[in-house]
Amino acid sequence: MLIDNERKLGLDDTFNFYCHPGIPCFNACCKGLTLILMPYDIVRLKNCLNMSSTEFLDKYTTWHIGAATGLPVVTLKLVDNACPFVTEKGCAVYQDRPASCRLYPLVRMKSLNDEYYHVVYEEFCEGHKQSREWSVREWIEDQGAKVYNEMNDIFMELVLGVYSMGKTLNDDEMAKFYIACYDVDTLRKLSDELGCRRKEDDVEQMLEGIKFMKKFLIRD
Ligand code: SF4
Ligand code: SF4
Structure with a gap:
């Protein structure tokens, strides 16, 4: 994974990307990933799956102590090196997919007084080769990521x-x-x-x- 740290994108800066079911790399990004789940991700997912949070955490996640923070960090357990929710037709929990899935290929950096984004490039992802242009603001809106942020x-x-x-x-x-x-x-x-x-x-x-x-x- 290459994160373009040189380029700090504000909400009105733009990037090229387009992801759709017909693209040859469809679902490739849902394999071999490390997906950190935030509290709101868990609430959305467990309700989507009609489970209690306790059942959801037991079945789908694992946790460790974050090296930087010393606090519990929850990650999704992969099945056969893939997200348990990926299907041939795409994401089975699409309406309630986690924040990092929504923002991809952007990563959000947020401090007390600053918010900016970097673009992530992965070899397998063909979305960057598409000519559709988005501002960061448009992407957040389109992906329903505002409430997650x-x-x-x-x-x-x-x-x-x-x-x-x-x-x-x-x-x-x-x-x-x-x-x-x-x-x-x-x-x-x-x-x-x-x-x-x-x-x-x-x-x-x-x-x-x-x-x-x-x-x-x-x-x-
Ligand atoms: S274009 Fe990128 S984000 Fe979309 S399916 Fe392909 S690998 Fe995943
Ligand atoms: S939650 Fe959905 S979009 Fe996110 S990795 Fe899993 S299948 Fe892919």
Whole structure:
């Protein structure tokens, strides 16, 4: 994978790309990938598959402690080196596909005061050879990525807040972080015990979990 770090794209900058079912590389990008799942990705996917978050996490994901942040990171488990949701006809969870699938071939870089994008080039991907031009803003709109960016920013505020404190989580904090941020259905069940507000709506419960974790770890 080659990331064009030289070129920082703002929302009105453009790139050429077109991806469609007839393209010879169709589905190639859904194989051999590392797909990090954010809290909002998990809520969308588990509802798309009509599963609880606990079942979804058990069946489709694995987690590790992020080298940079020291926090739990959830990734999709591949089956035969491919995303479990790829089919001959394309993505079986297309309406609820994760943020990184939506943004591809862009990667988003976001800091407190800055937001920009890089283009990713992979040898197998023929989408770059197509002549259709997009601004980054148009791509985000077309791919339904705006709400994902907003939700991910809320989560990343927590991650960066913990990171900037240089805090190392103990086992109890690690377990709480995992439940509060990724396992919305378990969080709802344990809300009284943890002291986190209970919400019926999954997205609201996820946001409560992130808020709870912020208070618990950063205490602001
Ligand atoms: S054009 Fe790129 S993104 Fe589209 S199917 Fe081919 S490899 Fe995947
Ligand atoms: S979720 Fe869909 S688009 Fe993303 S890797 Fe899997 S099959 Fe491909």
